[in-house]
Amino acid sequence: MDELYRDQILEHYKRPHNFGHLDDADLEFEDTNPFCGDEQHVTIKLDGGDRVEAIAFEGKGCAISTAATSLLTDELVGMSREELLRLPKDFVLELLGIEISATRMKCAMLGLKIVKSASIGQPAEWEDEGEAGDPSEAVADLGQS
C-alpha cells in the first residue's frame, strides 16, 4: 500500500529541493493542474547562453506533483532549452520510480509541462496521457520564439 508513498516521495514532498523563486530568472512559467487547481511556478536562470544555470519552483501541491517537480529540477542544471523540450514523460516517471495511475498522471507531469512551457515561453501543447502530443514536438516551436 505504501509503494506510492514510499520514503523518497514523502521526503521530497516534505522538504522539496529547489523550492523557491529566482528573482533574476530568464525564463518563467506558471500553470495549474486542471484536475484540482494546484499551481506551480517555475523560474529558470540561464548561464548567459542557452543552458540552465539555476532552477527553482514554488506552489502548492500533492505529494506526487511536489515530489515529481522536486526530483525533476535536481536534474536540469546544464541542459539546453532544446534538451528540456526533448525530455520524455518517462524521464519523470523513472525519477519517481513508482507506478502512476492515469488519474495521478496530471500530478506527476505538472512540473515537466511547466518547465517545457517556460523554455518556449508559452503553454506547451501536450497531452498528459497516451502517446499523442510527444513533448519533443514542441522543439519546432523553439525556432519561432
Next chain:
Amino acid sequence: MEPATAKSSFPLEKVRAAFPALEREVHGQPVAYLDSGASAQRVLASIQAVDRYERRHHSNVHRGSHTLSAEATEAYEGARATVADHIGAGDRREVVFVRNATEAINLVAHAWGAANVGAGDRILLTEMEHHSNIVPWQQLAERAGAEIDWAPIDDEGLLDMGAFAALLERGPKLVAVTHVSNVLGTENPLAEISRLAHAAGALVLADGAQAAPKLGLDMDELGVDFYAITGHKLYGPTGIGALWGRLELLRALPPFLGGGSMIRKVTRDGTTYADVPARFEAGTPAIAQAIGMASALRWLDALGMDAVLEHERQVADYALERLPEVPGLRIFGPPRGAERIGPVSFEIEGVHAHDVSEILDRHGVAVRAGHHCAQILMDRLGVSATARASFGVYTTTEEIDRLVEGLHDARKVFAL
C-alpha cells in the same frame, strides 16, 4: 456510537438494497461511496424504468401518431409531470428538460440574458457558487458589457446577508445563488433571498443541484424565478436535468437552441416558435433519461423527502462530530445546525487532499478531492483543494467510521 439504523425508523437496509452499485467492492472492501455530491449512485427502479422503455416503448416523441411514438410521448410528458410534482411546480409546462443543471443555467443566461441584460447592467453572484453558476454569467457579462458583483460569505461559510442586501442596492437584474453549497454544505435562506431580491427589482435563479436530493421543494415557497436541477445527483441517469421557470417568464423568453420540436412553423422567410416548454427543447430529447429521472424521483417521493432530510442530517451531523477526532483536521463550512445540510469538506495539515483521497480509496472509501468546481470559494477559503465527503440516502454511520479510520491511516502513511 450507535449506527443510524438503531435510533431511526429510516429503512436504511431496504434503501441500500435498492442500489446495485453498493454491492461493489473496491480494493477488497465494500465500497463506502461518499461522493454522492458529485454523482449519486443509481437506484434500481430507475435503471429498470430506462431498460423497460428502451426494450419496449422507444420511439421519437411528439412525432408520429403510431403506437410506439404515442407511448414514448406519454412516458416523456409523464416524466415532466413527475418532475413538476416533485419540485412543487404549479404547472408542468414550467419544467424544461435539459442535459443537466449547467445547461439549465446556460439556457437562462442565453435566452433571458439576451433579452434583458445590456451594457452596465449587473448580475449578483455569491462567493460560494459552483463554476456552473459563475461561468455562464461571466460569458453573458462579456457579451452584454454587464458587470458581476460577488456577495461575500462570512468566516463560518454563511452568506453575509448584510453585504448581500447592500449589493442589491446596486440594482442587479438577477441574483444567481446556490440553494445548498457543494463545498460548505451551507443551505442558503432562499425564500428570504428571493424576497429581498424581488424588492430590489431583481429576478432570482437558484442552483438546486445539491439541494434537490436532500430537501422537499416548493417553488412557490422558495419564491425563486428559475431553479436548476440535475438527474444524476437525484439517483437517476446522467444527461438529464431540468430547468424550472415561472410560466409567464418562460413565455416571454426567446428560444435558446434552434431546431426540430421547438418551432410552430418554419417558412423560407422565417420561423415562429412553439410555446413553452417545447420552445426550449430543440431536437430529440433524452427520452429514456427523462423517464429514468422521473422514476428515481417517484422512488424518492415514496421514501418521503422529510425522511430523506432527517437521515441526511443525521449522517452529516455524525460526520461533523467524528471528523474532528483526526488530529490536524480542519472542516470548512458552518457547524452542525439548521443552516448546514450536505457535504463535509475538510483538509488535514500535512496531507494534500489528493493524497487523502488516494489513501482512502485503498480503504474502499470514495471521496472527492480538488477544487470542486468552486475556485472563487477556494480562493476565499485560502486553499487550492479540499477533500469532500458527501452523502446520500444510503450512507451509513459505519461508512463514516471507515472514513475516520482511513484518515488516521493517511496521517500514518505521511508519518504524522
